[in-house]
Amino acid sequence: MNTTARYAAAVLALLLMTGCATASSAVPARERPADAPLTVRVDSGRLHGVATGKARRFLGVPYAKPPTGALRWAPPQPPEPWDGVREATASGSKCPQSTPGAKPSTNEDCLFLDVTTPRRQAPGTKLPVMVWWHGGGFTRDSGSDYNAERMAEQGDVIVVTVNYRLGILGYLGLPGLPGSGNFGFADQIATLKWARRNAAAFGGDPDNLTVFGQSAGAMSACALLTSPAAEGLVDKAVISSGSCRLDWPTGGLFPGAPAHSPYVPLRRGQGDGLAAARELGCAEGEELACLRSKPVAELLPKTQQFADHLAHGTALLPVHPATALRTGAFAKVPVISGGNHDEARSFVAGAMAFDPKLITARTYPELLRRAFGDRADEVGARYPLSKYPSAGLAWATVTTDRSWACRTLAGNRQFAAHTTVYPYEFADPDAPDVNQLRVPEVPQGAAHATELPSLFDLHGVDLLRGGPQRELSRQLTGYWTRFAHTGNPNHDGAPHWPSMPKATPGAAGAAGAAGAAGDRVLRFVPGAVASADFAADHQCRFWDTFDPVNARGAAGRD
Template sequence: MTACVTQAAAQEAPKPPIVQLDSGRIQGSDDGTVRTYSGIRYAQPPVGELRWKNPVRVAPWRGVADATKPGRPCTQVDKGEQIGGEDCLFLDVTAPARSSRKRLPVMVWLYGGGFLDGYGSMYNARRMADQGEVIVVTPNYRLGAFGYLALPGLPGSGTFGLADQLEALKWVRRNAAAFGGDPGNVTLFGQSAGGISTCALLTSPATRGLIDKAVIQSGTCTLSFPTGTYLPIPDIPPLTPSPSLKASQDIGLAAARQLGCAAGKELECLRAKPVSELVKVNESFGNALAHGTPLLPLEPAQALRTGKFLRVPVISGGTKSEGTSFVAGAAQAGIPVTAENYPTLMKNAFGEQAGKVLREYPLTGFSSPGLAWATVSSDRAWACPTLEGDEAMAARTTVYAYEFADAKAPNVFELPSEFPLGAHHASDLPYLFDLDGRPWEGLMPEQWRLAEQMIGYWTSFAHTGKPQAAGAPAWPEFTPSGQSVLSLKPASQGGIGPADVRGQHRCGFWKELAG
């Protein structure tokens, strides 16, 4: 009897599927809900002479490659430890296990992490693929010094990581059909650095023909950070998501000097350095996606404002309290915002206009100095620039704008905080993905309901270009004159409905201050 049951179970278990790619065959896994193909090489290893060169198309292989384990992350530092490596240009594919007669939309996810950390396999897309009937691709791309080094005379300077993302999109166009996907219906989506990359790619001439829709989460091209509003540190200069090529080259030359490289011999010297040496200057290359380059001829913010971007449907938004986790993280690192340094932060950020901002955001209006500065950051550096970017895009293409506003969103960075973090930066991610392969513990039933609705919006947009979700309100198009931003929050907090982003984040004040 036992032998018969065992034999029957073996017959019922789905066989690991073998897929024929343009470069060779791969064998993934099937758990009955989704099929996963992990660790697929999409470009040749960027090592040796290929370090700091644009990616080279993957070489064909013989036999059947194992695609059941994730590939190595790109070199980064995690909790003080170096992880990953240079041979990291892998991607994962997640597809519904049930067969479909029609080609499914493909969604390509770009992870965040300040261009310094993250990797595709962190983001398990099984809920999205199963519920939304989509194929989700999660590629790795080079980070830090390995992805964004710029030097005079070095082709590809400042955009190697962006070139990796483009190579992954080319791979998707060539291979989507092998997984049952539609190569003519590709949605690029990303969060934070991945959102910045997504927006930048909309402005790149090289993206034409590779994507059909885009979702930008907490990363529009028009983000800008006055001194101290990215992190409350006085000596951090103003930041934008995309510095000039000259500024990026200056960073590269300074890093080379720091590692003892002679003038005029920087590239040769750096190519000879082991990974362990280069990691020492990795932090210099966060948010260093260079413009004035072949891939980004214009600063992406300027391209957005002047209409020089790909006219595809876009979902764009962020979280309501983006700045809280950055302020709490700085406090944990020993750099708290206090009543004593609050005026100094104001002066460093806003100069002669600091008094006006202090009157608009007085300490007496907040439960703590940290929350006051986090609110300034959320409004000035995140929400209002996002609104500006949405307006620029909506003047020329279809835009659906949102704000993730769950005040009880999970503390994704596990940060101690003197004030509620609210819907902080990246707190929307557990609603879309199982981070590190596990559903987030502690979400309430109404939060899981919101997660289903968000996945519904995102994936229906991938199918048709119009976001819809069962049992959820209609999502109106965003227009510069009518606004129409959708607030995403659980039923106990009012549920999904209109958001007054302009009013709640005092965008009129900030616009007037900018003149």
């Protein structure tokens, strides 16, 4: 990986790691006559949790053996049973990762999850189970960063937040290594199986499981729907800022970075693994044994080379997820799918903070040329510098529309041809600045990850400000948790959220027979949750001409 690409991966991972939130009751309040028990039995043994003012929590629960020694780069194995009662009152270690400004985490014994339930439950309760897959560019973050107490209590759901292997430890590939490129993905799947097996212990319904994720977690959740492992495992999915169709043209994620998607062919993944082994001094033919012998601290400098590196052409992910969407080869479960109005502003601001000379009025035409080749002038005419206060804001709008918004719309059209899809956009112009970027030329608005404070408290901190944001959080969490209960997010007291119409392949118009209705989403803005013309706002009819079959849900480049 060249130096520019490594900088890009580092900025991406930093930006994808943030999140925070709150919740709202989406279902009629149940009568809960007593506190739920703090000691429960799961399939590995008994757990003793902790009660808070709102919730009951079981923290640091192992769902697999430590992936160390011979289990480093092996599929997850069931945890060892324990005798007696295990204290589940503190979260487990984060999976190995490096975070700027913080001491690296190097503990491979990290395959833990946290379970959060309402504090009070009626006997015989069977609540929906929601399993959260965090973002972080496949290289950073942990489930324990997302406090789900408000969601569990107000939405009357059980929330399971999980760790999974990251970076080189999660996505390394080598020729002949079973599970190559999929170890983190296999961990995620293992969390769903754990949740199904153990839901009843917490008052949950093992036959009502929703996977939901953001960014890397959403890319994984979308990929899961295209995996043979999904059959009978998940009942619903929420995909936030992570469509199966997501990809970036040259420079689209970071100036100078090559065009890529989050999903890589197995052969490329194996080649990247061999290259990393060479860089770490491993001899040919001895790569796996050599890498397993190395301390985590020696591996971590290579982990950014495995950002956005989920392998396809494998048993868990036979084809590129975009191909699976195109052909209809995915689990036909209800889906919520969407993203944020200003996704790319965080990435652009991060690049400008790194080097202000990367994105300027002078470099803007070259950025367009590298990304769009002989159609650069067309894009420049659609997004002229004269229309924007800064070159950074112009480039952020181009990359938001092309790579995030319109690719998500294309994926949603393909989902809607086979199942029920509820499309949305988070668009709070004053959303909490979870990315902590201070670049005046690129105000963050509803940038990547800024919706997360409406769903979780990051590290237990509530970042919401004022009544309108709290009401938006109440609405957003209400939709998410009602969807977990029934597969339909609509509920009393909330604006109606229509599902996406099914487009007719080959019909006239950019969205086929669905027409303008198929281009609309429910837009979340404080005090103004309403239907909006998503395709018009993000110029998706223009971007469809770069990949015309997007319009009828057929497919573009995989």
